Amino acid sequence: MASRRLLSSLLRSSLRRSPHSPLSNPKPSTRSLSRPSPTGFLLNRAVEYASSAAAQQSPPPPSGPKGTGSGGKITDEFTGKGAIGSVCQVIGAVVDVRFEEGLPPILTALEVLDNQVRLVLEVAQHLGENMVRTIAMDGTEGLVRGQKVLNTGSPITVPVGRATLGRIMNVIGEAIDERGPFNTEHFLPIHREAPAFVEQATEQQILVTGIKVVDLLAPYQRGGKIGLFGGAGVGKTVLIMELINNVAKAHGARARVGLTGLTVAEHFRDAEGQDVLLFIDNIFRFTQISELGIYPAVDPLDSTSRMLSPHILGEDHYNTARGVQKVLQNYKNLQDIIAILGMDELSEDDKLTVARARKIQRFLSQPFHVAEVFTGAPGKYVDLKESIASFQGVLDGKYDDLPEQSFYMVGGIDEVIAKAEKIAKESAA
Structure with a gap:
């Protein structure tokens, strides 16, 4: 029904503008009264209407310069890059920031201006009324209301590549090993899409660690994920370091934390095709085994692996x-x-x-x-x-x-x- 009304409206509009229309000519000729086929008639009128509308359409008015009320110049309308906001509330590591324009999307990195040390905030929530709730990546001591915050327009970005081998970085990609900045031009955001299922290897292989209890009873899958659970105990760090020494030392992989470490590791996997072993958080420990003085303190009965087939x-x-x-x-x-x-x-x-x-x-x-x-x-x-x-x-x-x-x-x-x-x-x- 809606399509029929639209075609009828197009027809009436085109007939009014047509010099051969019966409505505009009081003495129509015999030829003008001839009725062509309905299909061709409607198509011709629709094309004529579209052409005339396009010819009469006026150009859009020029847009003025974009910016925020605080003077920040927005260079990307979607992400609000370049916008300047101000701190409204500080609750420990949680910081609320208000933007007059250029509201940053979730997971965008913000940088506090005029701060003694570089402080990066990550957007975690939109609160409404042009306000976002962020998580500080460092201490918020000295941060005050009204302090200016820059919208970077991108997630937290960290250096990757061979320049990071053997180095230590914090969560925002800054070197913390007192060996100067990273000499690299390769940077990647820490929030990226996971590899598609069709891009993942289907062949199942074990990752030999050189540790008897692991290789024999709970072998690791190459390219898989390993859950190692346990509370504060004995030898967690030593076992992690031994795995690094035995498995990852050849290509210099080192333990990192969270998404920052994952980004560095994924670069070696994707760009250089290397096998990367990434360690996050705890490793398993078994109190009764440790009480016997047996290390690594792994329970051989409760530890399982789907590779054990x-x-x-x-x-x-x-x-x-x-x-x-x-x-x-x-x-x-x-x-x-x-x-x-x-x-x-x-x-x-x-x-x-x-x-x-x-x-x-x-x-x-x-x-x-x-x-x-x-x-x-x-x-x-x-x-x-x-x-x-x-x-x-x-x-x-x-x-x-x-x-x-x-x-x-x-x-x-x-x-x-x-x-x-x-x-x-x-x-x-």
């Missing part, structure tokens, strides 16, 4: 890992009996299970390279194939004659044998 790891790795977990679980089930009745009440098979489980527990310990200055023991990197073969030998009973203390804080099985021989010589002497 025979289709991904292979039959040998999978069977060895499940065999280790089975022995440890059986030992856990026997602990109550041992606590009440003692070892003497166990059957011979149970005694053998307990002995192998205690050796496996100690064999899961490992000296770290980054802890050499504290422990005095050289760090050990254990290859995945060696770890599988060593633990399979323990399960098969090849090392039942070795004392369990020889399995503590060593690398491969060769070190276990050498340590057992040393213990035997010391005992004989």
